[in-house]
Structures are given as C-alpha cells and as structure tokens.
Amino acid sequence: MRPFTFASPATPADAVRAVADEPSAVFLGGGTNLVDHLKLGIVRPARVIDITGATPAEIREVADGTLVIGAGVRNSDLAADRRVLERYPVLAEALLSGASPQLRNMATVGGNPLQRxxxxxxQDVTTPCNKRSPGSGCSALGGSTRHHAILGASEGCAATHPSDMAVALSVLDAQVRVLGPSGERIVPFGELHRLPGDHPERDTVLEHGELITEISLPAPSTRRSAYRKVRDRASYAFALVSVAVAVSMSEGKIGDVRVAFGGVAHKPWRALRAEEVLRGARPDDDLFRAAAEAELAEARPLEGLDGGNxxxxxxxxxxxxxxxxxxxxAEGER
Incomplete structure (x- = not known):
C-alpha cells in the first residue's frame, strides 16, 4: 500500500474542501468498498478524508411526510427504522439482502449507492479494464460474462452496478442532496448513475469533490412494494438479477407502478417500458410476461467462457x- 495523508474534518464543507484541491483524494465513509480497493491497488489516493464525523447520521421526517436520511446513517439502522419498514418495505428488503450483518453495520447510506x-x-489490476484504466480495453468481452450487463452496455464496458439499495431507491423517487466546491445541488436518484458509453470510468454524474449529504424519500404514492434478489448463494452474494417493484391497485387494475432491475446494467435499471405496459391493466401472468418482454426487447446478452449471460x-x-x-x-385481498 502506498502512503497517504489522512484527515477527519468536522463538517461537510471542510470535507469537500479537503478533497477538491487534491485530484487523487477520496472520501472514506464505512470503508466497505474503498478499503478493498486500497488493498487491491485499484485506487492510490494521496489523501483519504474520513467523513464519518462530518455527514449527518440521523433520520428525520418533515411536515409533508418526506423522510430525510443523513448520508452517515448505517445501512443496518436504516433497514430497522420503523418508518422504512412500514412505508418503504422495498428499501428495507433491499438493504437486508445486501452483504452481511457485519458489513451492513459499517456501510453508510451515502456510500452504498456509490460502490463500484x-x-x-x-478488481484484477493485471488485466485490461477501461473502468480502471481508460483506453486499456475490456477484458470481460469474450471472457467471463455470467455476472455482466445485458442492457445499456457499450463496447468499452459491460460491468454491472452492485448495490441492492440503489435499485430500491430508483423506484422511490429519491432525491440526493450533494455538496461540492460550487455549492449545493439536488440530483434525482434516477439521474445519479450513468451508463458506460465512451467513459466507463465514470459511474455517476458527481464531480470530483462532491459529497452526498442526505437522501430524501417522498411520502409513498404506492401502497405495497417488494424487492427480490436472485443470486448464486443464499447470502453474501451479488445479484444475478434483482427486481424492485412498488404498486397500487384501483378497482382491480394496476394504478401507480414503479419497476427497476438490478444486476442487468451499469446502473440501476428503471423499467419504464414495463411500467407503461402494466399501468391501467388488469394483472395476470400474460400481462406480467408482456411487461418484461417490452423492457427486455433490447437486451443484448454476451457470450463468454463461462456460458455467457x-x-x-x-x-x-x-x-x-x-x-x-x-x-x-395482496392488494386485491385488501
């Protein structure tokens, strides 16, 4: 490991200043992703800024029913919050399906959606990777592709986003409060992550030095929600495919509905085409299949040494x- 300087600022503004003036500086939250990358040699920062004492670690509710979650809140605490369990079960389920209890006790709300x-x-620094070293090539193409993207990939990158929490947040119309060198801004969660395109090294729209300080969840407009994750092992494994759904029924028909997939793209994949098929229709298996087919019509699976995806x-x-x-x-039984 190469040496680096370390600091623990007291405020978000101090943290931003400490990272913004050093191109290779990084923020350290729970460290569940960054520490691995330091050990593997994926990142070699000159400065590491510990933000655990700088970012808010409270969950509060405001007058209109919005739930405001501080970026320093631990994943385990958010999953156990009564308001999350009652109003946003899709989020609680997603959080509890990720990693292990020990890691959830360390991982933070602000850091989890930004994991790489x-x-x-x-993760193998001996192989070409455009995300790690732009312009070097993508070793996944023609290699092991079982866990790679079927939607939104480019010739430069077929990696998938690993966060379960992010898939759930994408159906909840979450808003991300960001503080950076140029001030504060709000980013709709659906616009936070980006597809690889010609710059797979960029996972999100955040600029260097920008720090997530809060994530806000509006009062839910759907009555029921759920998250399902399919993986190779029952626990401590990343999704092959995951699905987040929030839905309401009206007079036997689907009303408001939100759908997102995980494990299929470089970002949490909001399934807008599937939602369009579902909205206003009477639910049955033919409808569900048609919705999935509409969303996956442009899927481009990869061949690979392991049988492809x-x-x-x-x-x-x-x-x-x-x-x-x-x-x-369940809605019909109410």
Whole structure:
C-alpha cells in the first residue's frame, strides 16, 4: 500500500474542501468498498478524508411526510427504522439482502449507492479494464460474462452496478442532496448513475469533490412494494438479477407502478417500458410476461467462457412476474 495523508474534518464543507484541491483524494465513509480497493491497488489516493464525523447520521421526517436520511446513517439502522419498514418495505428488503450483518453495520447510506462494480476484471489490476484504466480495453468481452450487463452496455464496458439499495431507491423517487466546491445541488436518484458509453470510468454524474449529504424519500404514492434478489448463494452474494417493484391497485387494475432491475446494467435499471405496459391493466401472468418482454426487447446478452449471460433474460422475466403476482394479489385481498 502506498502512503497517504489522512484527515477527519468536522463538517461537510471542510470535507469537500479537503478533497477538491487534491485530484487523487477520496472520501472514506464505512470503508466497505474503498478499503478493498486500497488493498487491491485499484485506487492510490494521496489523501483519504474520513467523513464519518462530518455527514449527518440521523433520520428525520418533515411536515409533508418526506423522510430525510443523513448520508452517515448505517445501512443496518436504516433497514430497522420503523418508518422504512412500514412505508418503504422495498428499501428495507433491499438493504437486508445486501452483504452481511457485519458489513451492513459499517456501510453508510451515502456510500452504498456509490460502490463500484464487482467485475472480476476491474478488481484484477493485471488485466485490461477501461473502468480502471481508460483506453486499456475490456477484458470481460469474450471472457467471463455470467455476472455482466445485458442492457445499456457499450463496447468499452459491460460491468454491472452492485448495490441492492440503489435499485430500491430508483423506484422511490429519491432525491440526493450533494455538496461540492460550487455549492449545493439536488440530483434525482434516477439521474445519479450513468451508463458506460465512451467513459466507463465514470459511474455517476458527481464531480470530483462532491459529497452526498442526505437522501430524501417522498411520502409513498404506492401502497405495497417488494424487492427480490436472485443470486448464486443464499447470502453474501451479488445479484444475478434483482427486481424492485412498488404498486397500487384501483378497482382491480394496476394504478401507480414503479419497476427497476438490478444486476442487468451499469446502473440501476428503471423499467419504464414495463411500467407503461402494466399501468391501467388488469394483472395476470400474460400481462406480467408482456411487461418484461417490452423492457427486455433490447437486451443484448454476451457470450463468454463461462456460458455467457443470456439466462438473465428469462430469469428477469420470471422474477418480475413473481413479484408482481405477489403484490397485486395482496392488494386485491385488501
């Protein structure tokens, strides 16, 4: 490990200043992702700024029902919050399906959505990787692709985003409060992450020195929600495919509905085409299948040394149908 300087500022503004004036400086929250990258040699910062004492660690509710979550809140505390369990079960389920209890006790709300891909080539510094070293190539193409993207990939990168929490937040219309060198701004959660395009090294729209300080959840407009994750092991494994759904029923038809996939793209994938098919229709298995097919029509699975990832298309279809079946049946029983 190369030497670096370390500081623990007391305020978000101090933290931003400490990172902004050093191009290789990084923020340290729970450290569940960054520490691995330091050990692997993926990042070599000259300065590490500990923000655990600078970012808010409270969950508060404001007058209009919005839940404001400080970036320093631990994942385990958020998953156990009564308001989250009652109003946003999709978020609680997503949080509890991620990592292990020990890691959830360390991981933070501000850091979790910013974690980087677990692509094996990104983590292996002996292999070419455009995300780690722009212009070097993508070793996944023609390599091991079982865990890679079927939507939104580019010739330069086929990595997937690993966060379960981020998939749930994408169906909750979350808002991200960011403080940077140029001041404060609000980023809709759906616009926080980006597809690889010609710059796979950029995971989000955040600029260097910008720090997430809060994530806000508006009062839920849907009555029921759920998160389902399909993985190779029952725990401590990243999603092959995951699905977040929030839905309301009206007179036997689907009203408001939000759908997002995880494990299929460089970012949490909001399934707008599937939502369009579902909205206003009577729920049944044919409808659920049609919604999935509409969303996955442009999926481009990859061949690979391990058999490729074409299996993700039927897997995503079945998983979405299972969640919708459960939620719409439960609404019908009310």
């Amino acid at each position: 891909t677990r692509c094996v080539y990104f 074409a299996f993700k298309i039927p897997l995503a279809t079945r998983t979405l149908a299972a969640v919708l079946r459960e939620l719409t049946a």
